[in-house]
Amino acid sequence: MRDALPGSIKPAFAARSLRCERKCSQPNRNEPRTCCIIQLLLACFLLFAPHSIAWAGRDDGDLLRFIRHFEARGSYDIFYADIRQPPPKPLTQMTVGEVLIWQGSLKGTRSTAAGGYQFIRGTLADLVQRHNIPRSARFDQNLQDRLARHLIDDCAGARARGTTAFGNCLAEIWAALPLLSGPQKGRSAYHGIAGNRALTTPENFTAVLQGLPYRTPTIRQARASVPSGHRTVVPRHVRIRSAMKETAAAANAAMPKQVWTTDPYAVD
Structure with missing residues (x-):
């Protein structure tokens, strides 16, 4: 984590702090001095607070899992x-x-x-x-x-502008992620370069960016999430796990159900 707010955000807080300082030195009837001092303290805190505090409560575990799943x-x-x-x-x-x-x-x-x-x-x-x-x-x-x-x-600056800008910034870092807007929406920013292409949809990517939990999809879910005309690539470990679950379910369904009318372990 960085030690302070991103460089693109700092000037805004610095300017606000300077304006508040001037107002506090020359207060007027419409803006009480106490209120102005509070604004100044808040601006200073946001300017110099650690990055982790400024983004308190950020949980990027699902986003990391999402990126790692499609990249590796x-x-x-x-x-x-x-x-x-x-x-x-x-x-x-x-x-x-x-x-x-x-x-x-x-x-x-x-x-x-x-x-x-x-x-x-x-x-x-x-x-x-x-x-x-x-x-x-x-x-x-x-x-x-x-x-x-x-x-x-x-991508902190893009994150401040919204989900779409944040997603596009991440897509320029990781080739498996799709762009969320523009003429190449749904494609990798590096489509065709060294075999790269987007491996998920803008809808799935947006959902994770908006805070929805991410779980490794089943084969059926992965295929259903891909638009028609696109080939679905399902990781090998997902195929194996899904096949094992389907085999176990079929075996349980085919197993005859024995109904006992007497206790088989009773002593004669």
Whole structure:
């Protein structure tokens, strides 16, 4: 998390604070001095309060799950499918420095995307530098979530403008998310680049941005949520889990029901 409000929001609060300060120094009958002082204190608090306090109560767990599901099938250890030189060990067991070295060694691949949020090398290196993350830090689930939150925070200005602007900003970060407006609405901002395309609908994306809980969909739900004419891609682990549930349900339905008229364990 950042330590203060985004840069795009700061000037507005600073200007408001300055106006209130001038009014307090020259109060008039229509605006009591006490009221003006309260406004000044509130503006100062919002200007210098920590980012986490300014966004008190923000719960982005569902948004992170949503992004991770469509970007990486929910896995923190996954990497771009066309990479022919896999990491020497699972990504979550490597340090950030080791991940960057491995990504830098990749040749002949269209992408170096790795981890639950498919960080390409340039993005990962930038996050490490901007947020002073030690290269010795473990690239585990917690750190990957933290890095993703930093990227979400980069869209703070868009978030203040509304759901659509916020969603479009996130779609420019994660290729699996659809744009929510414009001529390319419903498509990835990187459609066709390195095989990228949107893997969910604007309606599903908007619902999560508006605070609705996200659960991994079943095959039927995933297919029903995709507009006609679009091919549905269902993650392998979802297909396996759904098949197991359907098999168990069919077995229970086919099992004959035994009705006992006497106690089978009674002693003669």
